[in-house]
Amino acid sequence: MNAMTRRIVVGTAAVSIALTMAACGKAGDKKDSGSGAKADKTIGLLLPENATTRYEKFDRPLITAKIKSLCSDCSVDYANAAGDASKQAQQVSTMITRGVKVLIVDPQDSVGIQSSIQSAVDKGIKVVAYDRLAQGPVSAYVSYDNEKIGELQGQALLTAMGAKATPSANVVMINGDSADPNAAQFKEGAHKVLNGKVKIAYEQSGLWKDSVAGQKMSAALTQIGKNNIAGVYSANDGMAGGIATVLKGAGINPPLTGQDAELPGIQRILAGTQSATIYKAYAPEADATAEIAVDLLQGKDFKSVTPTTAKSGSGQTVPALLIGATAVTKDNIKDTVIKDKLYTVAQICTAEFASACKAAGIS
Incomplete structure (x- = not known):
């Protein structure tokens, strides 16, 4: 990845935030929390699709919970593109109209989203690229190596x-x-x-x-x-x-x-x-993104969160955090996803997989 000036590896972290802190309604819900918050404390969150389970199950609630922990009177305006780039472009327009001040975008189409991001920035909205590096004038980028x-x-x-x-x-x-x-x-x-x-x-x-x-x-x-x-x-x-x-x-x-x-x-x-x-531990990525978004909302310096840079396809050099990952095989399931409470033994070892779990020493 020659676009990266250097890699920062962050070890596997416990995904221990209580997911129930954040409402997990249907994709496209206007507010995740803080519906009474002032318009000038609204952060938009746009995720790309819902076919991959991580976005609705982990990313959305983790980001929302972290934002609320850092800014109790902030509001999160959420939408999911459901794999449709044109729908996501319309969602950006809707967020602009609603007056969000910061926009977290995980682009369905990193190239096609560029004009939408430019429109948001032209309106004074700060944009954070999440998980995928969107083209256009984004303020920061958080992903994995x-x-x-x-x-x-x-x-x-x-x-x-x-x-x-x-x-x-x-x-x-x-x-x-x-x-x-x-x-x-x-x-x-x-x-x-x-x-x-x-x-x-x-x-x-x-x-x-x-x-x-x-x-x-x-x-x-x-x-x-x-x-x-x-x-x-x-x-x-x-x-x-x-x-x-x-x-x-x-x-x-x-x-x-x-x-x-x-x-x-x-x-x-x-x-x-x-x-x-x-x-890929989701909490470090979600937490860092939420912290940057709140810092941008409050006019604070977020550079301590982004110790490296990345260059987008449109040529922008963007402050970035790139997180490490771990290969998981049968031998280290206990020491990774179970240890970090991504899943419980009961969730993994259903009746169909009970004997396989026993053979692997998972109980």
Whole structure:
């Protein structure tokens, strides 16, 4: 990720904020909290989609709760684009009309959102890019070290393949949506590790959708042959779910990676139908973003939160915080997502996965 001047790695942190502090109604609700707050203390929050479980289950309530803890009379105006870039552009316009003073944006389309961000800034609104670096004049950017995440994914796949990881071994790569700049960074990092070690025999975008990823995997099976696939790289757990279904239908079970440490992904790892995922602690990202947003609202200096910089596709150099991540396999589930209270043992070890949990020493 040559756009980054340096990487800051923040260790796995406990996701321990009580999620019930924030209301979790339907996407598009106008206010998460503080509906009686003054208009000049409103922070807008726009998230890109709801197919990936993290946004509604973790990001939204964590950001809202942290903002309220830092500014009790602040209000959060929330909307989710549901995977529609044009809808998100309209949501920005709505936030401008409502008079938000700071806008947190996780762009569905990092390029297409540029004119909307420019319009917001022209109205005096400060914009914080969250998780994905939007193009345009944003004040700050908080995300993960995404190229490193791709490297972790690639290494996890090679480790799972073991002795089968040879230069002639066929690997299928199902990448994320090209409208998401993070997807390109995951891909770049994975290629850095995989190239020369295995043969990338089929590579397509799954658009962050399990159904599309499943279709691409089916096409790969037809093109390569089910007995000639040594491993599968999936850029996230949602797509890995669709891929795993197709692989099971074909009667094969090659190593399969993912990302986001989604609950079904953790359960597939225990069951042996997924090899690894990437755990990105959501609280540090959400907390830092909320702190920057409140600082911007109050006219305070936020630079202590952003010790590095990133350069967007439109050429802006943006103060940034880039957070580290951890590869999760069956061996360290207890020491990562359970230890950090992302999920409880009861949530993971349902009746279907009880025996797998016992075998893994999780109880």
